[in-house]
Amino acid sequence: MSALRILVPVKRVIDYAVKPRVNKAQTGVETAGVKHSMNPFDELSIEESVRIREKKRAPGGVEDICAISAGPAKSVDILRTAMAMGADRAIHVETADGDEGALEPLTVAKMLRAVVDKEKSNLVILGKQSIDDDAAQTGQMLAGLLGWPQATQASRVEFKGDSIEVTKEVDGGVETVRAKLPMVITTDLRLNEPRYASLPNIMKAKKKPLVKMSLSDLGVANERKLKIIKVTEPAPRQGGGKVEDVDGMISKLKELGAL
């Protein structure tokens, strides 16, 4: 097996713990002044890549771990986090802030294909979906564009001889698939537990190379095939009521016509 050149796409999204709110114009969710962090699935991709290197799991070793993100200027923060967790370098494909910069999965997949060619990557590990759009398409489209095998929703990645075995959780059990390099793997929640970014590594990450480029540098245009018409919040849940005692319960049931 040749040495691994891993490409790890990461996305800056509204923090998992923050409750998103629809903006006033109902064209999307409010992003200004809201805490953003790395898409949780992408943390798993970085962690897995770093572990493959640290535990020397790949017979040919790991030559390069490169994180890439397409997004507004602030995406640099999560690329620094990726490098603090152990990526060697990063590429930032800068897009406009706000809606006009938003990319559809196919555009992202085309961009990634161009980067794979440029960086001579032979393994792409990416989250199975991002928690903002929940499209869960990019990995599959990328594999299709490259003509590479894909193993989606990985909960375990093992190196066996010259091939990689990926275990994925499916309804009612697990499924194990095997393929040879080059390949695309998408990650699922049980794959690993991402590490904290340590202070020495955060400092080191500041000195690691970060290259900026644009979509046009990669020969990709931001074509939009979908138009968002409206975004609305789910209807508020009817809260349950509490009764204090049996009498309260009975009168409530009577009031509702259940008795």
Add this chain to the structure above:
Amino acid sequence: MSTPGLLRTALASNSGPSALRCLSSTPTRRFRDSAPRRGNFTTDSYPEIKRDPRFSQITAEHVAYFRDLLGKDSALVDGVTADVSADDMEPYNGDWMRKYRGHCKLVLKPASTEEVSRILKYCNDNILAVVPQGGNTGLVGGSVPVFDEIVVSTSRMNQIQSFDEVSGVLVADAGVVLEVADQFLAEKGYLFPLDLGAKGSCHIGGNVATNAGGLRLLRYGSLHGNVLGLQAVLPNGTIVDDLCTLRKNNTGYDLKQLFVGGEGTIGMITAVSIQCPQRGKAVNVAFLGAESFEKIQQAFREAKSQLSEILSAFELMDSYSQDMVHRVRQNKRPLDSEHPFYCLIETTGSNSEHDAEKLEKFLEDVMSRDIIADGVLAQDETQIKSLWSQREGITECVGHFGGTYKYDVSIPLKDLYRLVDDTRERIEAAGLKGDTDEFPVVEVVGYGHMGDCNLHLNVAVRRYDKRVEEVLEPFVYEWIGKINGSISAEHGIGIAKKKYLGFSKNDTMIDLMKQIKKLYDPVSFYMASFNEATTTNT
């Protein structure tokens, strides 16, 4: 030793528990997890505490009066005239540490200040002993009965009365759960100026009655400053209506301060008004390891000077406490390497870029000068929560093995940790600590609010054992008395520390407190003073 039943308003009682950070919000679960299901009766553990026979026994006639007063069956738990299953009564009788347990047979849950007033008046007239109780999360046995005192619970007084979005003043009933109040305020962009581990259970009335401190006192100050007014009921039923919402109000004696931290000894708080600060949008948390307590002190000084206005918490943890958390939870440790001391630093501000830049500069500085050996910086909300749980989870994990002897003390910073070392040495010398079941003590740990010079010395035990208690007390209190520390930083006096009050307050001070007790609660004061001389408890 006194403390016989005296109107337990008088006695220790906190009106609410409150308590302190520890304990997470799900005590019931924990009870199931660990060894002894129920603690011993306080009367068995401390036979020297005797019930004053002049207090009346509760009769069916009393119960009938209360039932009539409260108007509905669900407002009382009656074990006097009816059979009540132990499970219904137990939550009111025992504390969550399983250290104290009373013989209460009647719980009253008034819904208004007027009902509290009529209950207390009736009890005062009929010499019935009372314990006010909130969320019952207290740590000094102040919120549970010892004998057959009537529990007056704030649980049905749980309405938020008003909130002024301009001034940030919240007015709420005593029985509002702290976390509920804080979530209500979060929606409006404000913050409750108190946060502690028990927030999911404790009531704000109890928090005020015990002057709870908690995790962010460093930033927002004590309840003595943030409580603007309150409503309370005196033992004779008089309603003290001082629900002021003004920040400035220099009009005579500030009597509400007697109820803040008064632990319910001169009255039961029924509502409070509190000044709430703006909620910071940008929160950052770092978890650091250091090689010595001196280095931690250095880090604290640097944090104050470099982070100044955005510093919102600086928490200390020793390696023993972190080992306990790891042992119980089997979770991943935040740092790969192990260190004798850890600290958690939180910043809160309005501008995340500004804060992050400051914090990073500070961290780089303390790392490069070898003040800090290693550390991690939370990258998202989930990591912020899990780093905090390394600190907030200590109490729960320490209690996992059966019980905890807890000492919550204020000590000048330079001597702060020496108490833990000295105590551990003493316990080891007495041959009480070991890995097998025959040793009562599991470990001696120290942690606390570094920013407030407040140490929590915890002795994790497999069971409560007189030998352990004799090694610890009065040793710990004498140690603290010698260096002019406080034997109770934020947990209060309760029943646990009553006899040790003299280590932190001189005779004159105790005398003045007695005069106040006598003035506002004459009935139980005279009861108490019949039993050998003693401190009235605060």
